[in-house]
Amino acid sequence: MTVRRGVLAVVAAAALAGLASPAAAVQRAEPLPRALEGVGITEHLGARIPLGLEFTAEDGTPVLLSHYFDGKKPVILTLNYYRCPMLCGLMLNGLVDGLKGLSWTPGNQFEVVTVSFDPLETHTLAMLKKESFISELGRPAAAAGWHFLTGSQASIKALTDAVGFSYRYDEKLQQYAHPTGIFLLAPDGRITRVLYGVSFPSQTLKLALTEAGEGKVGSAGDQILLYCFHYDANAGHYVVAAGNLMRLGGVATLLVVGVWLGAAWRRGAKQHAHSRSEADVSGL
Template sequence: MKNLGPGLLATLLLALAAALPGQGQVQDNLLPEALRGVDFEQRLGAQLPLDAVFTDATGRQRPLGEYFGPRPVLVTLVYYECPMLCTLVLNGVVASLRAVDLDVGSAFDVVVVSFDSRETPQLAAAKKEAYVASYGRGGDGTGWHFLTGDEANVARLAEAVGFRWVYDEERDEFAHSAGIVLATPEGLVSRYFFGIEFPPRDLRLGLVEASGSKIGTLADRVLLFCFHYDPATGRYSVATLNAVRAGGVLTVALLAAFVLAALRRERARAARA
């Protein structure tokens, strides 16, 4: 077996760190010195800088706020020429979204931002085309936004979501964590999911919650009552007390329906007698 190069080893360490419970990170003293400073700190409720200006895949400059308003937004920071980890994140996002029966562009938007200010709209356009095709639901890519930006605007967005990276000048690569952020239509940070795989059920619940239950179904709202988001793990787990309450309400409702049906049958028999 070939030895792992330092770049690949660093990427694997960061992928492992991002998948661990907690803040999507490990202690600095457990990482190689070159990776210290890499972080993805949860800032639930933080306001994204909606006036920050980014360039879309067509070369048009637009404020971040133009991608917000009617729907929740899935946000992730990557760089398009990343040799491994960013591709794994984007692949994981698309794989999960394919299993969620909420459509990008109608129920929510996806905003992908390159944190490498040297990258171009042409790179963004190529990534957008590839991932819209991989999503496989047709259309013209409405709701998918692959952006680039200058250092100042990227730094504002990264600071708002707690995302920090380290540039390795010798290798011309970035060390960074992996994960995605869900934001409300108003641009407030709602949920974090760390790692490179995102359970479809959790992602769906997160989107419904970020929307204020304006998307999804009654079943989703019941699930949100019975499940709660754990910031320590970035996952939804059973809220035992709420589940018991919901079960009790369901039992009472079923019992009431049974009694009502029995009374109606008795009245029908009496009317025929």
């Protein structure tokens, strides 16, 4: 099923520019503008992206996608084009804002791969964008873990088809119409989650990365937190999993009771041993 939130994010961005009102459009149930027909994200959760695709890194080096998947760290994949007049910048700035709130850093606990879907863009432009967003993030070390790629039309199409990312070029406007969202990928390249829009709260990113990491990233506390939340596709973020929370609460209660009973048993055993010792002494 094609998820429309990615398309609505395009309309939302237009609204920011004073061009449209997504809420009003939903209320009127009007059809999408022709420029947005065929634009959206079809979720392929569980599918594995083709890691053998070749792209060009920001330094001009040919690189396979597999280079960024080490089997240990999850990957955030973003699809943008570097000359985008507004929407891509909004989305990547939203990602930067979310990353700022994490104690984790790209390259350590996870990787970020940004791929241009415009085959005419060059690695020189990719490098300029990388420098800009790394500077905005304020963590120079993140440069080792956030990669900006360009590629051929064949590689771009294979990747966008694999993740279900549909876009089109508007000849009249001389720009691309495209959805916005980031893809969370497991260390082996499987798609685990899609987060839509242009804003990605830090807590949502951390839960999504923990989920994508499949136990390979995050502390025990992070894993417990993930157990207590699940992703609500309608809400677009993680919400409390009441059933799991109740089960966890039940387990915690049993542990507390068990600890209390154990302590009580040890106290009783000590008192009993002490009483026997006193009795033995008095018997002498």
